[in-house]
Amino acid sequence: MNHFDEAGAAVQAALDAGARYADARVMVCRTESMTARNGAVEDLGSDESAGLGVRALVGSSWGFYAVPDLSEPAARAAGRRAAQIAAASALVAGSPAELMPAPPVTASWASDCKIDPLSVPLADKGDLLVRATAAAKEAGADLAQANYSIWDTHKWFVSSEGHRIDQHIRECGGGVTAHAIGDGEVQRRSLPGQYGTRGWELVEELDLVGNAPRLAEEARELLTAPLCPAGETTLILGGSQLALQIHESVGHAIELDRILGWEAAFAGTSWLDLSRLGTLRYGSDLMNITIDPTFPGALGSFGFDDEGTPAAKRHAVRDGIWVGVLAGRDSAAVAGLDYAGSVRADGWARLPMVRMTNVGLEPGPHTLDEIIAATDDGVFMDVNRSWSIDDQRLNFQFGCEIGYEIKNGKRGRMLRNPTYTGIGPRFWQSMDMLSSETIAWGTPNCGKGQPGQIGHTGHPAAPARFTDVRVGVQG
Amino acid sequence: MSAELQLAAKVVELIRELAGRSAEAEVMVRHHALALTRFANSAIHQNVAEATTGVRLRLHLDGRTASGSTTVTGAQGLRSLVERTIAAARVTPPDPGWAGLAHPAALHISAGHPGSGEHSGLAFGFDEATARATPAERAERVRAFVDAAGGLETAGFCRTEYLSAAFANTAGQAVEGRTAEAAMDGIARNAGFAGAPSGLPGGASRDGVARLSASRLADLDGALLGARAAAKARATADAVELPPGQYEVVLEPTAVADLLQNFSVFGFNGKSWAEKQSFAELGKAQFDPSVTIVDDPLGSRGEPAPGLPFDDEGTPARSLVLVRDGVTQAVTHDRTSAAQAGAESTGHAAPTSRSWGPFPAHLRLEAGAAPAGGIPDGPPSIAESARPFVARMRRGLLVTDLWYTRVLDPKTLVVTGLTRNGVWLVEDGEVTRPVGNLRFTQSYPRALGPGRVLGIGAESVLLPDNWGGAHYAAPALHLASWNITGNASG
Numbered sequence: 009m010n011h012f013d014e015a016g017a018a019v020q021a022a023l024d025a026g027a028r029y030a031d032a033r034v035m036v037c038r039t040e041s042m043t044a045r046n047g048a049v050e051d052l053g054s055d056e057s058a059g060l061g062v063r064a065l066v067g068s069s070w071g072f073y074a075v076p077d078l079s080e081p082a083a084r085a086a087g088r089r090a091a092q093i094a095a096a097s098a099l100v101a102g103s104p105a106e107l108m109p110a111p112p113v114t115a116s117w118a119s120d121c122k123i124d125p126l127s128v129p130l131a132d133k134g135d136l137l138v139r140a141t142a143a144a145k146e147a148g149a150d151l152a153q154a155n156y157s158i159w160d161t162h163k164w165f166v167s168s169e170g171h172r173i174d175q176h177i178r179e180c181g182g183g184v185t186a187h188a189i190g191d192g193e194v195q196r197r198s199l200p201g202q203y204g205t206r207g208w209e210l211v212e213e214l215d216l217v218g219n220a221p222r223l224a225e226e227a228r229e230l231l232t233a234p235l236c237p238a239g240e241t242t243l244i245l246g247g248s249q250l251a252l253q254i255h256e257s258v259g260h261a262i263e264l265d266r267i268l269g270w271e272a273a274f275a276g277t278s279w280l281d282l283s284r285l286g287t288l289r290y291g292s293d294l295m296n297i298t299i300d301p302t303f304p305g306a307l308g309s310f311g312f313d314d315e316g317t318p319a320a321k322r323h324a325v326r327d328g329i330w331v332g333v334l335a336g337r338d339s340a341a342v343a344g345l346d347y348a349g350s351v352r353a354d355g356w357a358r359l360p361m362v363r364m365t366n367v368g369l370e371p372g373p374h375t376l377d378e379i380i381a382a383t384d385d386g387v388f389m390d391v392n393r394s395w396s397i398d399d400q401r402l403n404f405q406f407g408c409e410i411g412y413e414i415k416n417g418k419r420g421r422m423l424r425n426p427t428y429t430g431i432g433p434r435f436w437q438s439m440d441m442l443s444s445e446t447i448a449w450g451t452p453n454c455g456k457g458q459p460g461q462i463g464h465t466g467h468p469a470a471p472a473r474f475t476d477v478r479v480g481v482q483g
Numbered sequence: 484m485s486a487e488l489q490l491a492a493k494v495v496e497l498i499r500e501l502a503g504r505s506a507e508a509e510v511m512v513r514h515h516a517l518a519l520t521r522f523a524n525s526a527i528h529q530n531v532a533e534a535t536t537g538v539r540l541r542l543h544l545d546g547r548t549a550s551g552s553t554t555v556t557g558a559q560g561l562r563s564l565v566e567r568t569i570a571a572a573r574v575t576p577p578d579p580g581w582a583g584l585a586h587p588a589a590l591h592i593s594a595g596h597p598g599s600g601e602h603s604g605l606a607f608g609f610d611e612a613t614a615r616a617t618p619a620e621r622a623e624r625v626r627a628f629v630d631a632a633g634g635l636e637t638a639g640f641c642r643t644e645y646l647s648a649a650f651a652n653t654a655g656q657a658v659e660g661r662t663a664e665a666a667m668d669g670i671a672r673n674a675g676f677a678g679a680p681s682g683l684p685g686g687a688s689r690d691g692v693a694r695l696s697a698s699r700l701a702d703l704d705g706a707l708l709g710a711r712a713a714a715k716a717r718a719t720a721d722a723v724e725l726p727p728g729q730y731e732v733v734l735e736p737t738a739v740a741d742l743l744q745n746f747s748v749f750g751f752n753g754k755s756w757a758e759k760q761s762f763a764e765l766g767k768a769q770f771d772p773s774v775t776i777v778d779d780p781l782g783s784r785g786e787p788a789p790g791l792p793f794d795d796e797g798t799p800a801r802s803l804v805l806v807r808d809g810v811t812q813a814v815t816h817d818r819t820s821a822a823q824a825g826a827e828s829t830g831h832a833a834p835t836s837r838s839w840g841p842f843p844a845h846l847r848l849e850a851g852a853a854p855a856g857g858i859p860d861g862p863p864s865i866a867e868s869a870r871p872f873v874a875r876m877r878r879g880l881l882v883t884d885l886w887y888t889r890v891l892d893p894k895t896l897v898v899t900g901l902t903r904n905g906v907w908l909v910e911d912g913e914v915t916r917p918v919g920n921l922r923f924t925q926s927y928p929r930a931l932g933p934g935r936v937l938g939i940g941a942e943s944v945l946l947p948d949n950w951g952g953a954h955y956a957a958p959a960l961h962l963a964s965w966n967i968t969g970n971a972s973g
Contacts, residue, residue: 056564058555068527075534096520096618096622129574270528274949398901459519460949
């Protein structure tokens with residue numbers, strides 16, 4: 009069964025109502041999530057969502073309308089409504105929007121999946137979470153939580169230019185967290201977020217039960233560990249924290265809609281100036297950032313974005329120089345670029361917008377052991393606990409769950425409440441060692457847009473070293 | 484009976500048919516019509532609307548619990564939801580934390596309630612015209628905002644929402660309600676949006692903001708908001724950088740809303756409190772005696788009902804005093820956290836509250852007394868309720884907005900974030916110069932601790948939440964100290 013006809017009816021109705029371009033997505037989504045706490049299942053949800061979203065371009069503005077009804081009459085009504093909404097924008101019109109030319113595509117794509125996560129018995133999945141939290145509790149956690157999430161999405165996309173694309177994308181992931189609660193503070197250790205466009209095999213590889221006792225012990229130890237000292241030092245970041253660093257201080261900064269001011273009131277703009285694309289130094293020569301929705305199994309992977317552009321890998325930063333952006337067909341046309349491919353929507357009821365796909369750091373020449381061995385005095389931090397960055401994506405302060413002193417090439421004492429702060433390009437230009445031990449980390453909770461949308465993004469990253477970083481900011 | 488309540492009743496019947504009379508089930512049906520007109524670079528660039536109906540079912544069967552939801556609300560879709568949820572409940576591990584169903588209870592709304600009827604002129608806060616607002620009506624307000632900015636670049640949104648919802652459970656509770664809300668939020672900038680400002684490597688504030696939430700679209704004045712944002716933006720020219728340190732501050736209502744949001748999610752959350760992750764200690768004077776914080780889902784005299792009159796477990800919503808005269812009085816509960824704490828549900832269940840905890844979504848920091856001599860004159864770039872505090876501050880900061888705040892430690896509620904949309908140095912009662920954006924790392928409850936609140940503004944302003952579904956009534960705050968930990972240089 010497919011839904012091309014309903015999508016096509018919506019598109020045609022929008023054109024008939026005056027749109028000069030229209031596209032529509034029908035999506036049928038199944039999600040399942042479970043949480044366990046202290047050895048018992050806490051919440052289990054199984055959700056189904058089906059609907060159609062149609063966008064119509066009239067003058068300078070998109071109009072978008074979404075309905076949960078997949079009948080053709082409802083689709084046609086939605087198409088008309090989208091065009092009417094777009095037309096109402098003429099009261100406050102801008103320059104007529106154009107779309108970067110793109111050949112129509114007829115295609116079908118599905119993500120790889122060894123074990124269909126929805127086919128794994130609920131009892132087995134529940135037992136896994138229960139056992140993981142029980143193991144953490146037994147090892148000393150005051151509070152142990154475990155969770156998994158599964159997304160199973162079918163999409164049918166039709167455009168007025170002739171696109172007809174269907175995709176089936178399966179994503180899943182999970183984790184376990186141990187809390188130790190002291191008199192005046194709470195410490196936490198968790199498996200860093202592991203999510204991908206993969207099957208249940210991803211969750212099995214996490215070994216939630218096996219890792220839980222270590223996490224509980226580390227959380228307890230953190231309660232009495234010395235505070236991360238304040239000052240400037242050499243900072244080594246673990247891979248998962250570097251993934252967050254990339255997400256916040258590179259991924260969002262290279263979103264073309266932000267650069268063009270389209271997100272100015274909420275998410276913010278970007279410190280990047282398009283006139284310097286191709287010449288601006290973003291980081292050290294070791295910094296090579298790619299936009300790669302073809303990365304196998306990563307959370308931001310797909311066959312086609314939500315405008316029908318085929319997935320393709322390209323550089324955003326090459327040898328430290330800023331060379332690329334995340335773009336859609338409309339923003340690319342404004343900027344005079346010849347590529348798009350980074351537009352997605354959070355479900356059928358939301359307008360597609362520029363989103364990160366997989367924005368990651370290409371591997372470096374070192375290993376984490378080599379980086380530590382080459383460091384006389386510094387701090388190692390990993391696993392994000394708090395993240396804050398300004399509306400131009402420059403001034404950041406991140407907190408991690410755990411830190412360690414690095415002295416004379418060896419890992420020393422555990423440090424609690426490690427934080428570091430800096431200015432994006434200055435920080436990236438100080439990167440002097442980079443590991444080759446890349447993992448495709450996933451972020452399933454990236455917020456952007458109004459109305460708010462949650463995006464799934466991937467971030468291949470490996471441990472790296474940065475010099476003269478301010479650490480140990482406390483409240 | 485609304486269409487939503489009929490749908491909820493159908494699902495309850497299906498449960499009885501397919502799972503038997505011993506099954507305990509809760510059904511929540513929401514019809515949500517959301518429309519948002521968004522502008523940037525002084526033109527409408529995104530204009531969206533949706534009308535969706537969703538059904539959420541929670542089922543407890545033979546000691547096991549499962550939940551499910553669907554937007555497919557035809558007969559087959561509902562049957563599929565029920566069958567799927569029954570199947571899940573039969574195989575999931577036991578749920579020892581199940582707290583049972585809410586028993587039938589009447590809603591607390593009446594024409595005599597401060598937020599409804601004779602007081603607000605609205606039927607329980609509901610304005611039909613807002614529920615049926617058109618894209619043209621939203622565009623008119625955007626037009627007014629843009630025009631009032633007098634040539635400055637503008638960006639923001641005008642939003643209208645209509646929610647009609649019903650709840651039914653197998654214990655016999657059946658309630659329904661509807662709400663409508665409008666909000667506008669926009670900035671003006673004293674330079675273009677595209678690209679980085681020359682010579683200002685981050686942190687230089689060039690924006691001014693104005694935002695407001697209301698039960699009636701008619702109460703949103705785009706021109707007034709646009710003029711306010713523009714006045715602030717114009718006052719940000721030639722910002723200077725200040726060193727980190729402790730600063731006396733005046734926070735405008737837009738900034739205070741962030742404090743209320745973090746208190747809500749991390750402090751007054753009954754689950755966090757039960758697990759000892761919250762700072763809240765009932766009966767203890769944790770705040771300055773001038774501080775009273777109320778959760779008011781049914782609205783108040785000046786703020787007609789902004790929320791549904793019941794929660795996702797069918798418990799009637801009611802006003803709840805969380806802090807009175809500086810003493811922490813209560814935290815919010817759903818049935819699960821209430822059972823854990825040996826308390827009663829306060830009507831704060833949400834679809835995710837079992838995992839994330841129940842928290843208040845309609846907080847109001849009670850306004851202070853009006854200044855004896857009236858509101859002092861001042862430039863339009865300063866919120867009226869902040870002017871008396873600016874006038875008496877010897878040296879400190881006037882802060883419009885807080886941005887990207889994140890919690891470093893939930894127990895102490897130490898938060899880091901940045902200022903945004905206008906910050907100024909105040910010396911001897913006068914705004915002397917704009918300041919580049921600053922990073923802070925500050926315990927929020929400590930900032931409002933005994934002796935640290937120097938003044939609370941005389942007017943609470945109703946402000947929208949970024950993600951919808953919540954809002955905050957916030958006055959300006961004058962605080963003795965705020966921990967600035969960084970500036971544009973890092």
